Amino acid sequence: MEKQNYKNHRKFYPPHHFIYLPVLILSEAFGIYKVYQDEQHQLSWILFSAVIFLIFYLAIMVRQHYALGLQNRLVRLEFKQRYFELFNHRSDEVEEKLTFDQIAALRFAYDDEFKELLDKALHENIPGDAIKKSIKSWRADRHRI
DSSP: OOOOOGGGOOOOOHIIIIIIHHHHHHHHHHHHHHHHHOGGGHHHHHHHHHHHHHHHHHHHHHHHHHHHHHHHHHHHHHHHHHHHHHHSSOOHHHHHHSOHHHHHHHTTBOHHHHHHHHHHHHHHOOOHHHHHHHOSSBOOOTTOO
């Protein structure tokens, strides 16, 4: 398995990203094409295109909304647990000062870098992407959806 780092940490679900969504996009393009080419059935093609667009929109939004919403909660819980293990007290005050982007980026750092980067995030307010780019020893997260 390839070692995870900043450049390759994003994950795709091939049936969804490379089959289902492209088929919907092609169907939508075909429907729009037919709207202008088949004037006799133009209303039917408009309806077809509208339905395909709604299916496409729902496929993206529902999948992302539920999966990412739950996952974001888990990332926050992981941060709380890790903070408690490293500092032996609750993270409530610290967590309030961080954005979710910063919290999510910190999970890629091992404990020694975590402390250093957390301090930078709190005092210099560096964004999550900068935190990720600053990580010297990447801690892989292969379970992100």
